[in-house]
Amino acid sequence: MSSKKHTILIAGASGVVGMAATEYFASLPDWQVMALSRRPVSLPDGVVHVPVDLCDLTACESAAANLTGVTHVLFAALYELPELVAGWRDPRQMAVNEAMLKNLLDTLTPKAKGLRHITILQGTKAYGGHVEPAPVPAKERWPRHWHENFYWLQEDLLRTRQPESSWTFSILRPQLVLGYAVSSPMNIVPAIGAYAALMREMGQPLNFPGGGRCVNAASDSRLIAQAAHFTATHEIAANETYNVVNGDTLVWHDIWGSIAQKFGMQAGPSVPMALASEMPKHEALWQKVVQKHGLRNLSLEQLIGSSWQFTDRSLAFGLAHPANAVLSPIKLHQHGFHGCMDTEDALIYWIERMQQNGLLPR
Missing domain, CATH: 3.40.50.720 (NAD(P)-binding Rossmann-like Domain)
Known part of the structure; x- marks a missing residue:
């Protein structure tokens, strides 16, 4: 007991x-x-x-x-x-x-x-x-x-x-929940991290693979x-x-440079790419990244699952003028909960957690 x-x-x-x-x-x-x-x-x-x-x-x-x-x-x-x-x-x-x-x-x-x-x-x-x-x-x-x-x-x-x-x-x-999980159907963190690692291995800048600008938010x-x-x-x-949202707003284009910097890369231009169809083609290259950086021996499918699809949608791939999407946290705050997070800091935190645990390269 x-x-x-x-x-x-x-x-x-x-x-x-x-x-x-x-x-x-x-x-x-x-x-x-x-x-x-x-x-x-x-x-x-x-x-x-x-x-x-x-x-x-x-x-x-x-x-x-x-x-x-x-x-x-x-x-x-x-x-x-x-x-x-x-x-x-x-x-x-x-x-x-x-x-x-x-x-x-x-x-x-x-x-x-x-x-x-x-x-x-x-x-x-x-x-x-x-x-x-x-x-x-x-x-x-x-x-x-x-x-x-x-x-x-x-x-x-x-x-x-x-x-x-x-x-x-x-x-x-x-x-748009940010966190740590393996093979989650809706976790943008490992998807962005693996995309960055593969682009870096190919000698490419971190191009933005999504669509047009929109105001969003995350939790x-x-x-x-x-x-x-x-x-x-x-x-x-x-x-x-x-x-329950962090309390700030999110425009992916405006924090893309911070993500690139985290992987020691230059932020590139917008180059739309359907990650769900294109990234699985690079499994052999991912295994090279795994070996090179001593990562845990997981395939892209084991690490990311259908989160490629979720990431395409979250980054508004295929949409030139995506709709803004923001939830109001006011009711929760009025009832006495005052927690908040900086979304850019949160994203970097979870990338670092996955790097520390050998899921993404530094």
């Missing part, structure tokens, strides 16, 4: 948000952390790994017997189809993401009698930005966007069960973890939805 005041179960602990949250909550003296993931993951001292596939109801039932002391849940698990953008509107993907949360709730809540709070994640797709341009800045008080997505399925599941439960919930909506995964701590421990956050 843990002597800690709180026990948090972080589902999806191998992902970008899950890894940052695991590190953050493990650093707090009153929190016992249980990290749930399908695949093995490197964990801080004292964190208990719960190896479970949330799509497997029987496995969830078996695991729940050891989760009776859980007081809080951060649900950061995510299922994405290989065709990333198309999958966002695919009924199969929606059904799997709904089922993962349902399986956890069905098996955990009867066992964890002390469960007090659940936090789930949504994102900018809640405002329909992948369907049509969203007004700027996007605000939580707006009605739901009309398109179908798994966000609404998961949210409705919580809202239906919460009135008869002892727990409350919160919903966090980050934008450091460490900030999301801090916001999850706030929502888990403040009554005002009960059953509320919050945008």
